[in-house]
Amino acid sequence: MVTGFYHRMSISQKLAMWAWIFLIPAVLFYSIIRFYPTFNSFWISLTDWDLLSEANFIGFENYARMLQDPVFWKVFGNTFAYLFLGTPISLVIAFVVAYYLDQVRFMHGFIRALYFIPFLTTAVAMAWVWRWFYQPVPIGVFNNVLSALGMEAQPFLRSTTQALPAILAPAIWAGLGFQIVIFMAGIRAIPDSYYEAARIDGAGKWQILREITIPLLRPTIVFLVVISSIGFLRIFDQVFNMTPQGDGGPLNSTKPLVLYIYETGFDVFDMGYAAAQTVVLFLILLVITLLQLRLLRAT
Amino acid sequence: MTVQATPVDAYESGARIGLFRGNKPIRPGRIVMWTLLLMGGIAMVMPFIFMISTSLKYPWEIYDLRLIPNEPTLENYIFVLADGRFFRWFLNSLLIATLTTVSVVFFDSLVGYVLCKFDFRGRWLVFIAILSTLMIPTEMLVIPWYLMSQSFGWLDTYWGIMFPGIMTGFGTFLMKQFFESVPDDFIHAARIDGLNEFQIWWQVAMPLVTPALSALAIFVFLGNWTAFLWPLIVTTDTDLYTIPVGLASFSVEAQVQWELIMTGASLATIPTLVVFLVFQRYIIRGVVLTGLKG
Numbered sequence: 001m002v003t004g005f006y007h008r009m010s011i012s013q014k015l016a017m018w019a020w021i022f023l024i025p026a027v028l029f030y031s032i033i034r035f036y037p038t039f040n041s042f043w044i045s046l047t048d049w050d051l052l053s054e055a056n057f058i059g060f061e062n063y064a065r066m067l068q069d070p071v072f073w074k075v076f077g078n079t080f081a082y083l084f085l086g087t088p089i090s091l092v093i094a095f096v097v098a099y100y101l102d103q104v105r106f107m108h109g110f111i112r113a114l115y116f117i118p119f120l121t122t123a124v125a126m127a128w129v130w131r132w133f134y135q136p137v138p139i140g141v142f143n144n145v146l147s148a149l150g151m152e153a154q155p156f157l158r159s160t161t162q163a164l165p166a167i168l169a170p171a172i173w174a175g176l177g178f179q180i181v182i183f184m185a186g187i188r189a190i191p192d193s194y195y196e197a198a199r200i201d202g203a204g205k206w207q208i209l210r211e212i213t214i215p216l217l218r219p220t221i222v223f224l225v226v227i228s229s230i231g232f233l234r235i236f237d238q239v240f241n242m243t244p245q246g247d248g249g250p251l252n253s254t255k256p257l258v259l260y261i262y263e264t265g266f267d268v269f270d271m272g273y274a275a276a277q278t279v280v281l282f283l284i285l286l287v288i289t290l291l292q293l294r295l296l297r298a299t
Numbered sequence: 300m301t302v303q304a305t306p307v308d309a310y311e312s313g314a315r316i317g318l319f320r321g322n323k324p325i326r327p328g329r330i331v332m333w334t335l336l337l338m339g340g341i342a343m344v345m346p347f348i349f350m351i352s353t354s355l356k357y358p359w360e361i362y363d364l365r366l367i368p369n370e371p372t373l374e375n376y377i378f379v380l381a382d383g384r385f386f387r388w389f390l391n392s393l394l395i396a397t398l399t400t401v402s403v404v405f406f407d408s409l410v411g412y413v414l415c416k417f418d419f420r421g422r423w424l425v426f427i428a429i430l431s432t433l434m435i436p437t438e439m440l441v442i443p444w445y446l447m448s449q450s451f452g453w454l455d456t457y458w459g460i461m462f463p464g465i466m467t468g469f470g471t472f473l474m475k476q477f478f479e480s481v482p483d484d485f486i487h488a489a490r491i492d493g494l495n496e497f498q499i500w501w502q503v504a505m506p507l508v509t510p511a512l513s514a515l516a517i518f519v520f521l522g523n524w525t526a527f528l529w530p531l532i533v534t535t536d537t538d539l540y541t542i543p544v545g546l547a548s549f550s551v552e553a554q555v556q557w558e559l560i561m562t563g564a565s566l567a568t569i570p571t572l573v574v575f576l577v578f579q580r581y582i583i584r585g586v587v588l589t590g591l592k593g
Contacts, residue, residue: 013533016419018496021423026410031465034432037443044442063537103319107337113579115342115348120571120582122525124543125564128550132557138362139557143350145364173343178586185587234436237527241547258438258528265442266532278439285436288487 039099041282044275051124051269062276072277074252075260079233079284082168088233090172091224094179099209101180102187112184116177123174127241130170134242157242162254167254169244171235179224185222187213219296226292230285234258257281354562361558375562379549385566388545395460395541396523402465402520407424410466411474412500416486426475432468441532448533455536463529464522467504470515473589477511478504479553496534514585518577524571 007015045062049055066072101111118126133141134156143153152199156166190213198208214221236258240246247263248255257277319329353361354375356368363369379385414426444463445454453459481504489499507514527543534540540548546567553559575582 012418015417015496019413019417019419019422021405022409022413022496024499025406026429026466026471027425029406030429030432030468033444033463034435034440034468035428037440037447038435040443040446041439097336099338103323103329104333104336105319106333109579111336111340112583113575114337115343115573116583117344117572119586120575121347122543122546122567122571124525124527124547125350125567126346128546128560128564129346132560133346133349135505135557139555141364144362170346173346176343181583181586234438237543240527241550246551260530262532266445271442271446275442278436278442279450282434282436282439286434291432 014199022085041275041278044271045279047272049271051271055272057155058272062273065273066280071252071255071260075248075255075257078164078248078253078255079235079257081164082171082235083232085165086172086235087170087225087228090179090228091221093172094176094224095183097176098180098183098187099213102184103273112181115180118174120173123170123237124241126170126174126237130166130238131242136165158250159243160250163243163254167235167238168232170242171232172240175228175231179228182224183217184195186217190216211217222292222295226288229288231282233281233288236262347572350564353558354565356558358556358558375477375558376566379559379562379566384537384545384549388540388542389566389570390413391457391539392524392542395457396520399459399461399464399523400516400520402461403467403470404516406466407470407515408478408505408508408512409500410471411476411570412478412504414471415475415478416481416483416504429468429471433472437529441529444529445532453533455534455539457539459533460530460539460541464519464526467519470519473515474508474511477508481507494544510584510588512586513581517582517585517588521571543587 044055046057046059047055048058048061072193097115101108101115130140135143136155136158137143137147137153140156142156146153148197155162157163193242194212194216195208198212203211233256235256239248239254239256239259240262243249243254248259258281261274261277261281265272319325323329348366352366352368355371356363357370357372360370361367378452392439410429414422414429440463448459453462467558485497485503485507489503494502504529505551525543526541526548530541530544534544535543537548546563549563551559553563
C-alpha cells in the first residue's frame with residue numbers, strides 16, 4: 001500500500017519527500033541543539049537561576065546589575081582592548097609579510113610553512129610555552145634575553161599594564177599564518193594586466209600598492225577584519241592558561257568577557273547573570289557581522 | 300563558482316622559474332627582503348624549538364637557554380607518559396575529533412546538497428535558519444548545553460563532548476556552494492539510470508566535490524582537536540579529558556616544573572605538526588578554499 005502511494009506521487013512530490021527525509025536529522029539537530037538553547041539563554045538571562053533553587057523571573061535585573069558591576073565594565077574594556085590592539089597589529093604584520101612573500105619564489109613553500117605552523121597548534125599548549133617565556137629572571141626566556149642585553153627585567157604577566165599585551169602576543173602569533181595565506185591568495189587574484197597598465201601609465205611601486213592592490217583587496221580585508229575581530233572578542237584559552245589562577249589577573253586586568261562568563265556560570269553557578277553576559281557577547285558579535293555585510297555590499 | 304575558485308588556482312600556479320616572482324632580477328634589496336622574511340619565519344617557529352629543546356633537558360639545565368641540551372634525555376617523556384594519562388587523553392581527542400569530522404562531513408554535505416539541488420517548499424526557510432546559526436556564538440549556548448547534558452546524563456561522556464558539533468552551519472553553507480558546480484544534467488542522467496536519490500548524492504555528486512570535502516574535514520578535525528571551552532565545562536572526570544583540557548590540568552599540577560610542562564605541550568603539538576608536514580599543500584589549499592568561501 002505504501003509503495004502504491006509512492007508510485008502515485010508526481011516526480012516533484014517524490015523529490016520533495018526525499019528532501020525532507022534527508023533533512024530530518026538536520027531539522028532535529030538545529031532545533032534542539034541550536035535554536036532551543038539560543039532562546040533558552042535569553043530566558044535564563046531573565047531569571048535568578050543558580051542551579052540549586054527554582055528559577056524566578058526577575059525581568060531585566062541581571063542586565064541592570066551588569067551596568068553597576070565594576071568587574072563587568074573592566075572585562076568589557078579588556079575585551080575591546082584585545083580587539084582594538086589585536087586586529088590592526090595582526091593585519092598589518094600579515095599584510096606586510098604576504099606582500100613581500102608573494103614576490104619570492106626561492107623556498108617560497110618553506111617560508112610560508114614557517115609562518116603557517118603556529119595556526120595549526122593547540123592554543124592551550126602554546127599558552128603554556130609563552131607563559132614560560134614570560135617568567136622572571138632565572139627561568140623565562142624573554143627576561144634572560146633582556147638581562148643578557150643589559151636591560152631591565154620586565155614583570156610581564158605579573159604587571160597590570162603589561163599582562164594584557166603579553167597574553168595578546170601568542171594570540172596574534174597563532175593567527176598570522178592564516179591571515180598571510182588568505183592575503184596572498186587575494187593578492188594573486190588581482191589580474192597582472194592591472195599592474196601592467198599601471199606601470200605603462202608610469203605609476204610607482206607605492207602608487208600601485210595604494211591605488212590598485214589595497215583597493216582590490218577590500219573584500220579580503222573586510223573578511224579578515226571580521227574573522228579576526230570575532231576571534232579576539234572571544235579570546236579565552238590563552239587567558240585561562242596564562243594567568244596564574246586562570247582568573248584573568250592580576251586584578252582582572254586581563255579578564256575577557258568569555259572568561260567572566262565561564263567564572264560566573266561554572267565557578268559561582270550564577271547562571272542567570274552568566275546568561276545575560278552571553279547575550280551581550282551575542283549582541284556585540286551581531287553588530288560586527290552586520291557591519292561586515294554592509295561593508296561588503298558597499299563594494 | 301569558477302570566479303571564486305580563481306584565487307586558489309592563481310595561487311597554486313604561476314611561473315616557477317627564477318628566485319622571485321615574474322623572474323625579476325636578483326638585486327641586493329631583494330636578497331635583504333628574502334633574508335628578513337626567512338628570519339621572521341624562523342622567529343615564528345622559535346616557540347616550538349624552545350618547547351622541544353626544553354622537553355629534552357634535565358631540570359637543572361632548563362635555565363640554560365642553549366637550544367641543544369648538553370645531556371639530552373627522554374626522561375621527561377618517560378615520566379609524563381608513565382601513568383598513561385596522556386595516552387588516554389590522546390585517544391579521547393582522536394576518537395572525538397574523528398567521529399565529529401565524519402559526522403560533519405556526512406551531514407553537512409547531505410544537507411548542503413539537498414538545499415542546493417532539490418526544489419521544494421520551505422527550502423529557503425531551512426537555508427536561512429541554518430545560515431542564521433552562524434551568528435550565534437558557542438559561548439551563548441554553553442549554559443543551555445550544560446543544563447541539557449545534566450538532565451540527560453551526558454556530563455562526562457564522549458557524546459556530551461561531541462553533540463554540539465556533529466553538524467555545522469558553516470560546513471553546510473560551504474558545501475551548498477560547492478554543489479553548485481555539479482551540473483544538473485549529471486543528476487538527471489543518474490535518475491534516468493535508475494539510481495535512487497541517496498545513491499545520486501553519494502555516488503555521483505560527492506566524488507565531484509572532494510576538494511571541498513577534504514578542506515571541510517581538515518577544518519573540523521583541527522577545530523575539535525584544539526577545542527577547549529566546551530570540553531572543559533562538560534568533563535570533570537580526568538579519564539574523559541581531551542588533550543587541551545588534560546594538558547591544562549597537568550600543567551597546573553606540575554607547577555614550576557617547566558621541563559615537564561614543555562614535554563606535555565610537545566606531546567599535544569607534535570602530532571598536528573607531523574600531519575601538517577605530510578599534508579601541507581592540501582591543508583593550505585583547504586584554508587584558502589574555505590577562507591575565501593566563508
